Amino acid sequence: MKKIQFIILVFSIGAFAQKVTYNHIVDSTNRATKEVMILFENYLASNPENKSKNSFWNIKEQQKYKNYDFLESEFHPSLYMGFPVHVLSIKFKKDTCLIKAQFSYCDEDGTPYVLAIANYVAKKLNGTFKLFNALSLNRKNWNCSTVGVVDFYYPTYHKFNYHKAQKLNDFINKICEIFDLQPKYFEYYFADDYDEIQRLKGLDYYIGMGGKSRPSGKATSDKVYCAGLGEYYPHEVFHVQINDQFPNMHFWISEGEATLLGGSRGKSLDWHIKRTNIYLKNHPEIDLKSMLKLSNLDDQTSYHYVLGGLIARKILNKGGWNLLKKCMLIVKTDEDYYNAIEKYLGVNKLNLNEYIREQLEIESKK
Numbered sequence: 354m355k356k357i358q359f360i361i362l363v364f365s366i367g368a369f370a371q372k373v374t375y376n377h378i379v380d381s382t383n384r385a386t387k388e389v390m391i392l393f394e395n396y397l398a399s400n401p402e403n404k405s406k407n408s409f410w411n412i413k414e415q416q417k418y419k420n421y422d423f424l425e426s427e428f429h430p431s432l433y434m435g436f437p438v439h440v441l442s443i444k445f446k447k448d449t450c451l452i453k454a455q456f457s458y459c460d461e462d463g464t465p466y467v468l469a470i471a472n473y474v475a476k477k478l479n480g481t482f483k484l485f486n487a488l489s490l491n492r493k494n495w496n497c498s499t500v501g502v503v504d505f506y507y508p509t510y511h512k513f514n515y516h517k518a519q520k521l522n523d524f525i526n527k528i529c530e531i532f533d534l535q536p537k538y539f540e541y542y543f544a545d546d547y548d549e550i551q552r553l554k555g556l557d558y559y560i561g562m563g564g565k566s567r568p569s570g571k572a573t574s575d576k577v578y579c580a581g582l583g584e585y586y587p588h589e590v591f592h593v594q595i596n597d598q599f600p601n602m603h604f605w606i607s608e609g610e611a612t613l614l615g616g617s618r619g620k621s622l623d624w625h626i627k628r629t630n631i632y633l634k635n636h637p638e639i640d641l642k643s644m645l646k647l648s649n650l651d652d653q654t655s656y657h658y659v660l661g662g663l664i665a666r667k668i669l670n671k672g673g674w675n676l677l678k679k680c681m682l683i684v685k686t687d688e689d690y691y692n693a694i695e696k697y698l699g700v701n702k703l704n705l706n707e708y709i710r711e712q713l714e715i716e717s718k719k
């Protein structure tokens with residue numbers, strides 16, 4: 354649901370553009386501070402959501418990471434969707450400059466809406482300031498252990514579990530063998546609570562922060578961020594290893610297979626199926642003929658995890674991994690998804706509500 358809210362906000366705040374203001378403590382008369390101010394304003398004006406090569410960001414991170422600004426994709430469609438930016442502070446520590454910026458606006462009635470408070474780093478390279486990710490600086494205070502193809506980053510309070518780390522590598526080898534891929538090296542950041550991960554990345558505050566702590570995670574093309582499950586969060590690792598190889602794969606295919614093979618929030622697909630079966634029995638009014646329009650079922654699961662996982666399992670049982678891989682290649686749109694269900698499972702969209710409910714009941718009894 355949050356994605357929908359953010360999409361709506363793009364239209365409602367678009368008139369703001371990317372306006373930048375400053376806290377009174379920011380001293381624009383200081384030469385170095387002024388240089389950083391200009392750098393940051395130029396970066397925000399350069400459409401960083403396009404993820405193209407950027408002269409205001411350091412070249413080393415651009416060369417190493419496909420999505421070099423780690424905060425850009427934190428919100429949908431982007432952190433840089435047009436919220437006015439208020440720079441709270443620009444502070445120097447030796448050769449490093451720390452920038453703290455608030456992305457927010459006020460409703461007509463004066464109610465503040467804060468999307469995020471984000472941190473950036475600026476350093477001089479060949480006499481010119483360039484931007485860096487706060488994570489690159491913050492992770493120096495965390496521990497790092499490398500096992501197999503994974504660089505594990507974790508807080509100093511955590512005692513590293515090599516058994517779980519090896520289990521994660523075994524999972525990687527298993528799925529790469531299934532999909533005939535070479536395991537890809539990546540960075541894996543984990544902590545007890547996801548807010549710790551967000552602070553590591555440079556977010557002092559983000560909309561949705563707080564609440565009950567539960568297993569959660571996020572994957573990019575070369576990183577996994579997760580909390581609550583330690584060294585073994587296979588769902589997000591599936592995305593890191595597989596998604597770039599199937600760039601047009603439908604969202605429900607991707608999430609369904611990740612749940613089929615790696616569970617979700619530390620629970621197996623079977624657990625989610627039983628929970629969803631009970632929920633849908635109590636809500637006969639929910640029509641699954643248009644299931645792709647459904648999002649979160651509750652705070653423990655989402656329809657794309659459990660129903661996507663169920664469909665992936667049925668296709669796998671029907672035609673093995675080759676058929677499932679075929680779907681990963683050819684199913685790109687919602688129409689493709691419904692057509693694949695009809696073609697490979699023999700179920701017309703009009704009959705999906707009855708079919709899904711029936712299969713959930715059958716799978717729940719296994």
